Amino acid sequence: MFEYSHLFMLDPAKPALILAPMQGIIDAPMRALLSESGAFTFGVSEYIRVSVDPVPAKVFLRDVPELNTDSKTPNGMPVQVQLLGGEPNCVADAAKTACELGAQAIDLNFGCPAKTVNRREGGAILLKDPARIREIVKAVRESVPQPIPISVKLRLGWESVDEIHLNARMCVEAGASWLTIHARTKTQGYAPPAIWHKIAEVRREVKIPVVANGDIWTVDDFLRCRDVTGCDHFMIGRGALANPNLSVQIAKELGLPGREIDLNWLGLVNRLLQYGEMHGYRVTKGTVSHIKEWLRLASDRGMLTDFDEIKKATTIEELRYLLVR
Numbered sequence: 001m002f003e004y005s006h007l008f009m010l011d012p013a014k015p016a017l018i019l020a021p022m023q024g025i026i027d028a029p030m031r032a033l034l035s036e037s038g039a040f041t042f043g044v045s046e047y048i049r050v051s052v053d054p055v056p057a058k059v060f061l062r063d064v065p066e067l068n069t070d071s072k073t074p075n076g077m078p079v080q081v082q083l084l085g086g087e088p089n090c091v092a093d094a095a096k097t098a099c100e101l102g103a104q105a106i107d108l109n110f111g112c113p114a115k116t117v118n119r120r121e122g123g124a125i126l127l128k129d130p131a132r133i134r135e136i137v138k139a140v141r142e143s144v145p146q147p148i149p150i151s152v153k154l155r156l157g158w159e160s161v162d163e164i165h166l167n168a169r170m171c172v173e174a175g176a177s178w179l180t181i182h183a184r185t186k187t188q189g190y191a192p193p194a195i196w197h198k199i200a201e202v203r204r205e206v207k208i209p210v211v212a213n214g215d216i217w218t219v220d221d222f223l224r225c226r227d228v229t230g231c232d233h234f235m236i237g238r239g240a241l242a243n244p245n246l247s248v249q250i251a252k253e254l255g256l257p258g259r260e261i262d263l264n265w266l267g268l269v270n271r272l273l274q275y276g277e278m279h280g281y282r283v284t285k286g287t288v289s290h291i292k293e294w295l296r297l298a299s300d301r302g303m304l305t306d307f308d309e310i311k312k313a314t315t316i317e318e319l320r321y322l323l324v325r
């Protein structure tokens, strides 16, 4: 097992590489697998939706089973709990519950573009309401013990990339410990390019660490992103899935530890399933489609051949068979 010696708190003076939250794909088994490299400083859980009803403990423990093991994956990577909601008191109560269950850091999602969450006033829609963002961050900050960091994940804006300035200021005023900025607006969805230079502007404006995120697929992308943003802290999502060793290559540039893992896709899939079993996850049709979504990303980036065949698999057995060929 790789030793993680980092403090959970993002240290402004030290570089960091963070594993992005990705609903339905980077779940606990995937966090366990991707943390085998030891290259991530920490990871962020998929968002937990907060509506008016309190979030039961069992939901936290189901979605973030790492809470049972000192908030760490089986490979020792710390995991931060992410919440998504629009009612300050409800989000604050959920944050308190998460901390009572052992969460050591809370992240607030103001970037999710999904219609279902935006209709219910959560995620990116709040980018249109900076005062509400401040209220939510403040309520959460006040509800959990001071040593527990509260971070915020933002997009640049709903429609305009300039919305980020006020929203970032609101988060800082409300006591956020750091900001992660996915360098796109909600309207942009996931369409390239990520507008990294806006991250640079915010980094110069605020006195807390800013984590740069969006479209880091290769080491070259990372180097350009670092150049443009001037950041020391980075988050990667799809790039880490497409190439499970990208984290190690970036960690090396940042002077962080990490060791390459064997990119045998059958072996990776088998280990992912083992981690799932360890967490008591059932293998369903959904599991097969999530794995295929992952393999599609790898194939799009030239890390895996034969996806045209693999995408036809409907069961884990077929998937394994096609990966062996």
Ligand SMILES: Cc1cc2nc3c(=O)[nH]c(=O)nc-3n(C[C@H](O)[C@H](O)[C@H](O)COP(=O)(O)O)c2cc1C
Pocket (backbone or CB within 6 Å): 020, 021, 022, 023, 024, 025, 045, 046, 047, 082, 109, 111, 112, 153, 182, 190, 213, 214, 215, 216, 235, 236, 237, 238, 239
């Ligand atoms: C399928 C999918 C699910 C995502 N789920 C979340 C989520 O639960 N919480 C969140 O803050 N961001 C979520 N994101 C956004 C990512 O964390 C990240 O900001 C985005 O993918 C850009 O980074 P990347 O180019 O490194 O992937 C999701 C993105 C995708 C594609």
